[in-house]
Every structure is written in C-alpha cells, then in structure tokens.
Amino acid sequence: MRTYRGKCVDGKGWVYGWYSEQRICKPDGMLYLIHATDKTYEVIPESVGQSTGLYDTHGTEVFKGDIIELSCGCCRYVIVWNIAGFIPKSDGQSQEHGTDINVWDVEFEVIGNNIDGVKDDS
Numbered sequence: 001m002r003t004y005r006g007k008c009v010d011g012k013g014w015v016y017g018w019y020s021e022q023r024i025c026k027p028d029g030m031l032y033l034i035h036a037t038d039k040t041y042e043v044i045p046e047s048v049g050q051s052t053g054l055y056d057t058h059g060t061e062v063f064k065g066d067i068i069e070l071s072c073g074c075c076r077y078v079i080v081w082n083i084a085g086f087i088p089k090s091d092g093q094s095q096e097h098g099t100d101i102n103v104w105d106v107e108f109e110v111i112g113n114n115i116d117g118v119k120d121d122s
Helices: none
Strands: 004-007 014-023 030-035 040-042 049-055 061-063 066-070 076-082 085-089 108-113
Touching: 004 030, 049 076, 061 066
Parallel strands: none
Antiparallel strands: 004 014, 004 049, 014 030, 030 040, 049 061, 066 076, 066 108, 076 085
16 A cells, blocks of 8 residues: 655644545534554645655655656656546646656656645755
C-alpha cells in the first residue's frame, strides 16, 4: 500500500501514513485523517495526496499535488490523478489529458506542492 500525506490543520507541518475520512458532527460533515505510526492527525482535505511510487533526481518521493520541474528548467507540472493513474499537468491543460510528453522518462525535481507553492531557493 502506498503512503499518503496531508498537512495538519493545526499548522504543524506534513504527516505521512494511511488516509481515511470519517463522518462526524462538523459543518462539512467530514473529518479527514492521516494515521501515522505514532498517532492520528486531522489534515486539510485539499492537501491529501498519495505517493506516486516515484522519486525525483534527488531521491524525494513524489506525491499527488507536488509541483515538479524538468531538469532543463523549461517546464513545470503539477502531479494529478486521472482514471489512468498519476499524470503531470501543466497550466491550461485539463486534468483528464495531462501532458503529451512522458516526464517520468526524464530527470525532474520536486520544487513545491499545491498547498505551500514553490520552494524559495534563497
């Protein structure tokens, strides 16, 4: 089973483990949880992403919602899920189609994610 990650609602960072949703008495009716080895954490629903099972040039695990950049520096993509699996999507593309190149066959780096944005290199 692949790992999930989510950003804690309390602002204390990212947690990794398995994912579940539970119905409770809240305005939206759902509690989004990541179950780590030490405890269970409530996470921001939009932050939840499953591992793709792939790693970037530096050995960083790639998750749904990550922003990647090709090593040439020319292109950035967000990793999304579609019916066929995980695909890289660039701005302006529909989630159903993704990119027309196979970025999994080229070197790339995780440079951020859909919640925190792009990492600052300074």
